[in-house]
Amino acid sequence: MEYQIKHNKIVFPINPDFNIYDICHCGQLFRYFQNNQSTKIIAKNQIANIFSDNGEIIIECSNPEFFVDYFDLGTDYSAIKSKLNQNDFLQKAVNFGAGIRILKQDFFETFLSFLISQNNNIKRIQGSLNRLASDFGQKVGEDFLFPTPQALKGVGEKYFESIGTGYRAKYLSEFVNNYDESLFERLKTMPTNLVRDELMKFLGVGQKVADCILLFGMGRKDVFPVDTWIDKVASEHFGLSGASRPDMAKKLVKYFGDLSGYAQQYVFYYKREITRKNQEKKL
DNA sequence: TTCCAGGGATATA
DNA sequence: TATATCCATGGA
Numbered sequence: 001m002e003y004q005i006k007h008n009k010i011v012f013p014i015n016p017d018f019n020i021y022d023i024c025h026c027g028q029l030f031r032y033f034q035n036n037q038s039t040k041i042i043a044k045n046q047i048a049n050i051f052s053d054n055g056e057i058i059i060e061c062s063n064p065e066f067f068v069d070y071f072d073l074g075t076d077y078s079a080i081k082s083k084l085n086q087n088d089f090l091q092k093a094v095n096f097g098a099g100i101r102i103l104k105q106d107f108f109e110t111f112l113s114f115l116i117s118q119n120n121n122i123k124r125i126q127g128s129l130n131r132l133a134s135d136f137g138q139k140v141g142e143d144f145l146f147p148t149p150q151a152l153k154g155v156g157e158k159y160f161e162s163i164g165t166g167y168r169a170k171y172l173s174e175f176v177n178n179y180d181e182s183l184f185e186r187l188k189t190m191p192t193n194l195v196r197d198e199l200m201k202f203l204g205v206g207q208k209v210a211d212c213i214l215l216f217g218m219g220r221k222d223v224f225p226v227d228t229w230i231d232k233v234a235s236e237h238f239g240l241s242g243a244s245r246p247d248m249a250k251k252l253v254k255y256f257g258d259l260s261g262y263a264q265q266y267v268f269y270y271k272r273e274i275t276r277k278n279q280e281k282k283l
Numbered sequence: 284t285t286c287c288a289g290g291g292a293t294a295t296a
Numbered sequence: 297t298a299t300a301t302c303c304a305t306g307g308a
Contacts, residue, residue, distance in 0.1 A: 124306060
């Protein structure tokens with residue numbers, strides 16, 4: 001995507017390949033805050049305010065290079081979408097969530113976020129993560145950055161229970177106390193299947209959580225995380241009814257190849273939002 | 284009140 | 297290897 005960096009801003013024309021509402025609501029990040037005027041995203045130790053003005057999208061931040069990478073601005077999403085459009089269901093999903101981008105999020109933050117996510121709902125995940133940030137993250141103005149691994153060293157199960165993570169508190173405590181900064185460096189050049197095996201050695205990490213960490217925290221697109229929503233779609237629209245979730249993931253990756261991660265996000269967002277809107281109609 | 288949420292650990296066969 | 301049960305908790 002064509003963009004310009006001006007002082008503390010990234011600027012580009014409003015276009016169909018970037019929609020901040022789609023980006024925030026497609027379930028890949030949890031620490032976003034929206035009002036009528038703008039959207040604030042806190043990612044790792046960086047803060048961005050995103051708004052539109054005079055036909056342009058403006059991403060205001062102190063570190064533009066960080067957010068050029070974060071929003072994956074170097075990737076041509078039009079090309080990806082036109083390939084996915086060859087599938088009928090994907091065409092609807094892509095049309096619905098046309099402004100999605102797969103964010104390149106921090107490994108440690110993604111790991112913690114998706115440990116909390118299992119058998120949980122997005123509202124509660126957001127609440128837990130924001131309480132974690134306000135208790136252990138650096139304060140910048142009225143905001144809190146995501147806590148560093150060092151800041152969370154020694155934090156116990158009781159604390160994680162107190163921020164509403166339920167039975168996952170044990171997983172979180174184990175992770176922050178065993179986390180080694182060299183982990184990401186060790187994994188980042190390994191093949192996806194081997195990385196998945198390594199991630200699944202952590203308590204509380206199964207294939208789905210591992211695949212989310214691979215997709216959102218390691219930039220791997222050859223994964224298709226299968227959660228309850230993807231399970232429904234795979235059963236209803238891809239002829240995979242009755243298959244186990246790992247089997248669904250395997251078949252979906254075989255079909256979508258290196259575009260799997262993108263396809264998964266469009267499908268997840270579409271299915272979840274359509275279901276939510278249908279439920280609102282019934283009220 | 285019951286069901287569900289970006290599932291996984293554990294026990295059992 | 298495959299299936300059944302249990303796990304905290306807030307929202308609908």
